[in-house]
Amino acid sequence: MRQLLAATSERAISYLEQLENRAVAPSEAAVQRLAEFDIPFPEHPVSPELTLRQLDEAGSPATMAMAGPRFFGFVIGGTLPAALAASWLATAWDQNSALYNVTPATAAIEQVALRWLLDVLRLPADSGGAFVTGTTVAHFSALSAARHALLAKEGWNVEADGLFGAPPLEVIVSEEAHPTLLKALAMLGLGRNRVVKIPVDGNGAVRLDRLPPLTSRSIVCVQAGNVNTGAFDPAGAVCERARDAEAWVHVDGAFGLWASAAPSLAQLARGIELADSWATDCHKWLNVPYDCGVAFVRDQHALRAAMAITAEYLPTASAHRNPADFTPELSRRARGVEVWAALHSLGRTGLADMIERTCRHARRFADALRAAGCKILNEVVLNQVLVSFGNAETTMRIIDDIQKDGTCWCGGTVWQGHTAMRISVVSWATTDSDVERSIDTILRIARSHQAIRAIRAGL
Numbered sequence: 001m002r003q004l005l006a007a008t009s010e011r012a013i014s015y016l017e018q019l020e021n022r023a024v025a026p027s028e029a030a031v032q033r034l035a036e037f038d039i040p041f042p043e044h045p046v047s048p049e050l051t052l053r054q055l056d057e058a059g060s061p062a063t064m065a066m067a068g069p070r071f072f073g074f075v076i077g078g079t080l081p082a083a084l085a086a087s088w089l090a091t092a093w094d095q096n097s098a099l100y101n102v103t104p105a106t107a108a109i110e111q112v113a114l115r116w117l118l119d120v121l122r123l124p125a126d127s128g129g130a131f132v133t134g135t136t137v138a139h140f141s142a143l144s145a146a147r148h149a150l151l152a153k154e155g156w157n158v159e160a161d162g163l164f165g166a167p168p169l170e171v172i173v174s175e176e177a178h179p180t181l182l183k184a185l186a187m188l189g190l191g192r193n194r195v196v197k198i199p200v201d202g203n204g205a206v207r208l209d210r211l212p213p214l215t216s217r218s219i220v221c222v223q224a225g226n227v228n229t230g231a232f233d234p235a236g237a238v239c240e241r242a243r244d245a246e247a248w249v250h251v252d253g254a255f256g257l258w259a260s261a262a263p264s265l266a267q268l269a270r271g272i273e274l275a276d277s278w279a280t281d282c283h284k285w286l287n288v289p290y291d292c293g294v295a296f297v298r299d300q301h302a303l304r305a306a307m308a309i310t311a312e313y314l315p316t317a318s319a320h321r322n323p324a325d326f327t328p329e330l331s332r333r334a335r336g337v338e339v340w341a342a343l344h345s346l347g348r349t350g351l352a353d354m355i356e357r358t359c360r361h362a363r364r365f366a367d368a369l370r371a372a373g374c375k376i377l378n379e380v381v382l383n384q385v386l387v388s389f390g391n392a393e394t395t396m397r398i399i400d401d402i403q404k405d406g407t408c409w410c411g412g413t414v415w416q417g418h419t420a421m422r423i424s425v426v427s428w429a430t431t432d433s434d435v436e437r438s439i440d441t442i443l444r445i446a447r448s449h450q451a452i453r454a455i456r457a458g459l
Helices: 001-019 028-037 049-064 081-093 103-120 135-151 180-188 236-247 258-262 300-307 335-371 393-407 432-448 451-456
Strands: 128-132 170-174 196-198 218-223 246-251 277-281 292-299 385-387 411-415 416-423
Touching: 001 049, 001 081, 001 180, 081 103, 081 335, 103 128, 103 292, 103 335, 128 135, 128 300, 135 180, 135 246, 135 277, 135 292, 135 300, 135 451, 170 416, 196 451, 218 236, 236 246, 258 277, 258 335, 292 300, 335 385, 335 432, 393 411, 393 416, 393 432, 393 451
Parallel strands: 170 196, 170 218, 218 246, 246 277
Antiparallel strands: 128 292, 277 292, 385 416, 411 416
């Protein structure tokens, strides 16, 4: 075991050290080598050393360099050193972190991590929380609590009696709602097609004047950080209206919720603390390994009522918090250990600096590309930049060439009818030099397509 894990460590370190100089996207030759994994199931045991060697030699070159400093395709960061090390250690512990009586170490660490998150994200300190796989399941968990609470007020036990014959609930979302929110609503039996959609403004924030009347059976879902523009819905004003109607407000804060942790950006999230539930990802701006999302619910008893289970063989009786009482899963890894390590290593000022630094990088991208003649489609309020190189066909060709070049990796999107390249800056590892290298590459490729000249000519 010692020899194998030492070899694994060396291979992992070598992989990370190569990220600075390798192309972000894997080469076609590396992808072709993945066929080496497609073999008949071995009849006899294979040495762990040989298994590891094949994974590294054929697998590592075919990975996207998401852990590196110039992957801007999705709103995901790399992994902080402390979080990666904690993940290795927690995997070695191999704790099924469901019940305090069985796994006290991980249960206790997770509870501290949740408390720290509530503190740094400026949410009500007595809220309930749950570590889950990502924002999709965080939505599911938080909205399960919403469903429980609203129907309980109507005298309906949804966990026992289901939705057949239940009083109907109304769900109101932004027309820019992320698909993961709609997926969670579908899994909850509340339906994708039954939602009421609120129109948005030019930067993707919901228009408060178009918010419909609310009732005690309404769930309003707002965004902290539009996935294309980074825009924030007017959460505070929505919450004030919801409070008068005894409606529930849920916040999709997959990445934008982290603005609360940065003094220069916290005003964007003002009023979010008035909501009833929140969902976010730690594998985005906190830069911990996949997978790690968090659901927070102001009424922790509603979250527990929606999620808790028991069985005769489970030692659930405890004066301490059982993590599995607040999550969809019973068997679960101890995601909170990595979160604790990341927060402990950064501290309040380090976390704020990481968030503000990446937003500064995004503004630099926007300023440099705009100055060179590219069209920036959004107001850069956070870490998201939308770039158009003219018509849709030209923009997509330029994105394809940027991805093939390998200096950086940016993805495509469609924003209010316009095809655009989206630059998402989230990684702790991104430096000023990485940004300048990426800008030079983007402009070189755009000029090769004569896109800048066409934009300036109004074509």
